[in-house]
Amino acid sequence: MGDFNTILVDSEVSLDDAPHEAARMISWLHGRGIIGPAEVEQGDCRGPDGSYAKVAVNVYRPGPSFKEASEYDETLRLSHNYLEVTTQRTIFTAGDNGIGIYCTRCDTEQTRLGDEWNDAFQTWFDGHPEPLTCVRCGHVAQLSGWRFDPVFGFGNLGFRFNNWFLSSSFVQAFERELGRPLTIVHEHP
């Protein structure tokens, strides 16, 4: 099996509030023993121009009670399992799981028919309204009004659990604690 990541994305929190909300959830996870203390690693950060840069990121290894968050009762490969928290405007993609953006009116997939979707992504990065027009039927909607399959997340706060099958009960508990709905992205890096 290849690597897989589950990213819990908060699409509603503001950029200003994201660090505080990240710290609150990290404290909750740590208190439950699901993660250990922070360690610093070099990670990839995708900038607004689409390029990648190496940045220092805090990662959290599984804690003594990590199984409470896991779907399977088996030992994780500890060197590859960690939580990475992002507190900046980010498009959380499905990676090698691909991209599919479907019109909610005519169900036409957009990325095979043009590059307009890419412009809408860029506009979202820049913090502006990001209307996307269906290349087939002319339906216009913000990116949040399109059906993404696989799911993509757009937001200022993301919790990426690397190589960690999260249980649905854990995800529900996480969402309750956060107090806002989560977008759940399955990424194949």
Ligand SMILES: [Zn+2]
């Ligand atoms: Zn359409």
